[in-house]
Amino acid sequence: MSEVTMLATRAREAATALATTSTEQRNRALLAMAHALIAKQDEVLSANAADVESARQKSTPAPLVDRLELNPQRLKAISEALKSLSVLPDPIGEVVAGSRLANGIWLQQVRVPMGVVAMIYEARPNVTADAAGLCIKTGNAVILRGGSMAVRSNLALTRVLSAAAVGAGLPDGCIQSVESTEREAAEELMGLHGMIDVLIPRGGAGLIKSVVENAKVPVIETGVGNCHVYIHETADAAMARRIAVNAKVQRPGVCNAAETLLVDSAIHERVLPPILKELEEHGVTVFGDEKTRALGAIMRIQPATEEDWATEYLDLKIAVKVVSGLDEAIRHINTYGTKHSEAIVTEDYMAARRFLNEVDAAAVYVNASTRFTDGGEFGLGAEIGISTQKLHARGPMGLTALTTTKYMAMGSGQIRE
Secondary structure, eight states: OOHHHHHHHHHHHHHHHHTTOOHHHHHHHHHHHHHHHHHTHHHHHHHHHHHHHHHHHTTOOHHHHHHHOOOHHHHHHHHHHHHHHHTSOOOTTOEEEEEEOTTSOEEEEEEEEOSEEEEEEOSOHHHHHHHHHHHHHTTOEEEEEOOGGGHHHHHHHHHHHHHHHHHTTOOTTSEEEOOOOSHHHHHHHHTOBTTBSEEEEESOHHHHHHHHHHOSSOBOOBOOOOEEEEEOTTOOHHHHHHHHHHHHHSSTTSTTSEEEEEEETTTHHHHHHHHHHHHHHTTOEEEEOHHHHTTTTSSOEEEOOHHHHTOOOOSSEEEEEEESSHHHHHHHHHHHOOSSEEEEEOSOHHHHHHHHHHSOSSEEEESSOGGGOSTTTTTSSOOSOEEOSSSSOOEEOOSGGGEEEEEEEEOSSOOOO
């Protein structure tokens, strides 16, 4: 039996046992996991330091190293996120709907665990803890397959979290990681129809495309983030500058960072120069259209290509385009966006309403940075990913996204004629 099949078999058995655990049992396990991360932080941080050093030796871009790196503060934040999950309402057993049928049967639609959740993801070790915590809270077993860049970190986190959960009384096999970083292991995981209930990819466009096209198990597609900020002609200039700069530079290597800035032609000569200047101060490379490059005395601006409008840079880079107005901005976003997070800065209520209604994305903002698209920021405690598809779940996926429903029918001898 291969490593992946063995893990899936153990997870299947664990999922059956997890489904009968109480809210209190799972919450105790989450608290034990949170405490273990701090108690074992030297082990985790040592493994992570080796991953970071290896990444730097390979000249990995700084934003990707930032996504990879853990420190005591980040580990504490991960621990606190697990604690916060323990106090959130348990979705398992929630009655979604209920009614008495005409034949007297009492019918209830009830939330239940998915079963076995698999994750394939890249260089973000925090995903290991977030996914483990969310799955334990919702009574799901989880199989984690992280990328090679974070393999030491992910395996260390899994050892610590799994031992804590089992020590708190949960079944062995409820939290597992695939040790192999070979492509064949991921492909095998994608093909385990009947053993894996749902597979969630989280990473770059190439990873997500590969999983969606090749998996034989159900997939929830998480999103590449080609996100936009549009500055409308009525925007407050100071607000626009703060939002545009924050959305790009606050953490450029994440999926909710802005990759394209659109500015209304009616105000671009007044509003855009200070934004470009501040972006330059932060080391951002700008790829601009003709009207943006006409402001080139302010900073060196590279000519934008068609590819730039569709690029998720995950870096200190941004595409900038001057548009004729709201209609062109919406068309541009719906053409090149990835249905993740989009923002408008405006003082016009009707423009804001049109943007909210007509832009096709999981999260749409008025006068706020796209950086808020996050399970923690949305009050979900944590997230297992941000879905950009429209079936089952959309946007930051918290607890309810990891459940399905079961119809429970209580009769008194009814038969169908």
